[in-house]
Amino acid sequence: MEDKKEFVVALAGNANVGKSVIFNQLTGGNQIIGNWPGKTVEKAEGFIEQEGVRIRVVDLPGIYSLSTYSEEEIVSREFIAKEKPDLVINVVDAVNLERNLFFTLQLIELEVPLVIALNQYDILERKGLSINGKKLSELLGVPVIKTVAVHNKGLTELFETVRNALLKGEKKVSHLRYGKEVESRIKELAEIISKKVKTYYPPRFVAIKLLENDPLIKKEIKDEEILKKADKFRKELKEIHGEEAETVIISERYAIASRIAESVIERKSTLKKSIGDWFDKIALDKVWGYVFFILVTIGIFYAVFKFGSFFSDLLSNWLESFKPVFMRMPLTPFWNKILWDGVMEGVIAGIGIVLPYIAPFYLILAFLEDSGYLARIAFLTDNVMHKLGLHGKAFMPLIEGFGCNVPAVLGTRIMERDRDRFIAAILATLVPCSARTVIILGLVAAFLGPVYALIIYVLDFILILITGRILNKFMKGTPSGLIMEMPRYRKPVMKIILKQTWIRLKDFVYFAFPIIIVANVVMEIFSIFNWIKPVANFLKPVMTNFLGLPPLAGITFLFGILRKELTLVMLSTLYHTTNFAKVLTPRQIFIFGFVTMIYIPCVATIAALKREFGWKRATAVTVGEFIGAIVLGGILNQILKLFMP
């Protein structure tokens, strides 16, 4: 084994700077990319192999400082400090150089070998600015490479630089210095530390963190003498500066970052007011912002519906036309049924009912995500979020839920507190994911009209609001303020949008599609052996008497736990038709849509909940939503009886 030649390189930097784009370009990985901070919440790995050098690349969550405590930031800090990558690529947003350098300086203090990717350089240039890379590199003592990750510019050079640095393998020593009073104390403390204790961290870093009063580091350094000395120094610094020692250190660090940034940024031409600024006047306006948002949302769903229903008809009819070919096959009736009604009807359902809706939906979602508009909505709705006991940061995972609830639940990690995360995750499971959109558009909108679909969405949003308020009351604590930063608008890059769409679709093609077909075959076997009746009868009291649905609908709900689309697919299998108006009354269609919308998160979501919050809470959410959906569906049915046949 050539184990020795495997190097570990981590991508670290502030949020939304382009780490994952670089990761994907370098390793061919499939990390989520979008224009808002906090997408990557867990580290991901990929490999590059070249000329006998094998590099394990690790994509980390965005992080602003090495002394923060939200969960995804701890992931990054621990990885860099404890697992000691051979090198860190610090991805820096060229447009926000000063703030990004604040983090870079801390990486330098950690004394990890560093290469800086000065990314988003295209945007900087468009602003009429440039950065003197050579000078920056000299000031920091670190190689600096200018990159435009989305267009693959500079990445070859970046890789070469990284490779050379790895092969040379020299150790990094920080030569950045603080003001005299701080610096002398750091030195003295570091000296004692290096003599007395062994830590993962370099002594100088530990000394700085002790002066910053970092609780985690204090816990690690148990030595009384050192802690006492640090306390003494902190007091002295407070006396000299009239401010807490950590404030002194942080502001000195900012001053260094700012001085460096100022001395390397060069203005080439005057600044133009960008279209983005102009557009934000509308997008962030307290009134027009909402109007615009609502119009955009309705527009999207209408477009997806029109596109979906057109292609759904086209594809289903075309595939159905193969039926005679299958019927003529020399098979026994049993196998004939399995092949056509089981396998092929499953294929038709997947391609004909589901795909035409989710493909355009994912495409539009990726476009909005990459342009930066989605993050605007987070700001716009910050107020509403506060009423739910959450802050605007929770909004992005919730929006993500429109695609699929699983990443939404995982995405709640960007919130610091467990309570906020749990509330956000529960609400995320109520967000109509693409599978539910298929049902609402393919069933309710297609057979009752778009207005009814809209009503179901509105009901769902009201339910989310009410649930949020109740949970907020029930679980104590006030949400912290919005600290998410507003990303710039970007011209979405087609290649990235298509790739994002494909990553999401792939999950459907490889995972959901087989489930749909297998479930369909199982259902067909049940039907051939007449096993459906007993199950349906068992479900009848709730299904028919309370919800007013045909007993068979209960069976589709059981399958829906696997994947929500299956409810609709199974309905078409059970009745051997995709013309649902023939087998369901309008009221039944509406109730069916409403109940599937809310009745339970699918297995994948339940698994994600379990992973994040444990069995107890995952079960509570699942059971709670199940009962809630039946009760609400029943009540709605009684009310609707007054208006609908």
Ligand SMILES: Nc1nc2c(ncn2[C@@H]2O[C@H](COP(=O)(O)OP(=O)(O)OP(=O)(O)O)[C@@H](O)[C@H]2O)c(=O)[nH]1
């Ligand atoms: N114009 C331009 N856009 C870029 C560049 N690099 C990345 N982007 C865009 O920046 C946004 C953020 O990129 P990501 O790779 O998801 O950022 P990240 O650093 O992984 O973000 P987190 O995981 O949230 O910390 C995306 O919309 C990218 O398309 C670049 O060099 N130029």
Ligand SMILES: [Mg+2]
């Ligand atoms: Mg990322």
